[in-house]
Amino acid sequence: MHIRLSKIIDLSADDQQAIAELPVTIRDFSADHDIVRDGDRTQHCCIVLEGFTCRYKVISDGRRQILAFNIPGDIPDLQSLHLQVMDHSLATLVPSRLGFVAHTHMRDLCERRPGVAAAMWRETLIDGAAFRAWITGMGRLSARARLAHLLCELLLRLDAVGLADGFRYRLPLTQAEIGDALGLSVVHVNRILQDLRAEGIIAIDRRTVNILHWDGLRAIGQFDPAYLHLKNGATAID
C-alpha cells in the first residue's frame, strides 16, 4: 500500500513497512454513493485516496445530519474494526477513489505490532476529539460561528495533506450539504455565506474557497486547532 497514511506518522520504519504491505483493494465510486450504511456489518476499513466523503445519520423524518467530512488520507470507518455494526453511514460527495483493507489483516497486524495498534487507536481518538469540538459548536455557537469554524477546519486539514493552496482550497460541497453538517437550513447557510463574502472575509468562486481574512474568520468561529491534533501543530499557515 503505497499511500500516505497522513496522520499516522509517529511510527517506526518497520511499522510503516508493515502497513505498506497490507493488501488493499482499490475501487472508484461516483458521487453521492453509499459505501457502507447504518446497520451494516462490514469486514473492511476504507481509506479515502481521492475525493471527498462524509459520514452521516438519517433521522426519522428523512432529514440527515452529516457527522464528518473526509478528505484524502482519512480512514472514515476505522471504528468498524472493533464495532461490528455501523451506527451511521458513509457516502461519497464527489467521485472518489477508496482503498479497502480487510479487518482480518488489520487485526492481525495490530496483534503483531502494538505500535501500529496504538497509532490506529490514536487515529480514532482524534476522530472523537473532532466530534467533541463539533458538539460544542452545535450547542453553543451561532450559525455564523459554526460555518466559520468549518471553513477554518477544512483549510487546516486540507493543508495538512497538501490540498490547500495558501488560503485557498476546493470545497466540493453544496450549500445543502453544508447545512446538513451544521444543522442549518440551506437558506440560512446561503445568507451567512453572503454576509462573509460581503464583509470581505472569504471569497467563493466555483466551489473554490479563498479565505481573505484568516484571523477574522478564526475569531468568528472561535477556532482553536488543538483538537485536530495535527503533527505540526499550528501548521505553516499561522
Place this chain on the structure above:
Amino acid sequence: MHIRLSKIIDLSADDQQAIAELPVTIRDFSADHDIVRDGDRTQHCCIVLEGFTCRYKVISDGRRQILAFNIPGDIPDLQSLHLQVMDHSLATLVPSRLGFVAHTHMRDLCERRPGVAAAMWRETLIDGAAFRAWITGMGRLSARARLAHLLCELLLRLDAVGLADGFRYRLPLTQAEIGDALGLSVVHVNRILQDLRAEGIIAIDRRTVNILHWDGLRAIGQFDPAYLHLKNGATAID
C-alpha cells in the same frame, strides 16, 4: 483493582485478572470539582467508582457545553492514554469517588495483552458512537426530543450498571446542567420538563426521575439504543 469495568467484558479470564491487578489510587472529590482541565497533560486515567461526572468545554464567553455525563464504571478520560493534551475538562457534578491508574501501567498492559488493548480501544470507540448520536440530536432534533433522548439514554446506561430501579433512577443534575448538555437555556429545559410531566410521560421527585411512559418518551426522543453498544442489547427493559 476489584472494580467492575462495566462494559469491558468480552475478555479472557487472564486479561481480566491482569486488569484487576493494575495499581489504582482511589480519591474522593466534592461536587463541582475539576479533575482534569482543558489543556492539561495528564499521566493517569480515571474510573468513576461512585457519583456522577461530566466532560465539558468552555467557550470564549464563559458558557460551557457538557459533552458527556459519566456514571460509575465509566472511564471518562481513556482517550488521554494516546492524546497527551486534554481538549476538554472533566469535573464532578456530585461528591464522587474516582480510581486513578497511571498511563505507564496501562500502556504496559496494552503491549503485553493485545486483548486488553482491543477492549479499551473498543471502549473509546463506543464513546465516539455516543458523540455521533449527540451531534445528530443537536443538529436535527427539537429541544423536546433531545431532552427525551437524554432521559432514555441515562436510564439504559444506569440500568446496565445496576443503578436503575425499573424505570426510576436518581438524576443528580440541575436543570442548568441539563441545559449545558443539550445546548438549551435553563428556562427552556424547565418548560419542557413541565410539559413532559403534565403529559404523564415522566415524573420527577427530588432528583429522582420516573419514566411513566417509556415507549412514549422513546418515540419523542427517537431513541434507538444501538449506539450505546450495550452487551445485552435491548436490556431487560424492553
Place this chain on the structure above:
DNA sequence: CGAAACTTTGAAAAGGATCAAACTTTGTGG
C-alpha cells in the same frame, strides 16, 4: 440547448433565548 441541480431573494412563522422577578428547596451555622 435544455433539464436538473443549485443558489438567491423575500416574507412570514416558529422555536428558543433573554431578562426580570417570585417562589421553593437545600444546606449550613448558630
Place this chain on the structure above:
DNA sequence: CCACAAAGTTTGATCCTTTTCAAAGTTTCG
C-alpha cells in the same frame, strides 16, 4: 432544630435567530 442564605425552579413577557415556504435566478452537465 431553627433560621437564613444560597442554590435551584418556575412564571411571564419580549426579542431574535433560524426555519419554512415559495418563487425567481443561475450554473452545470449531458
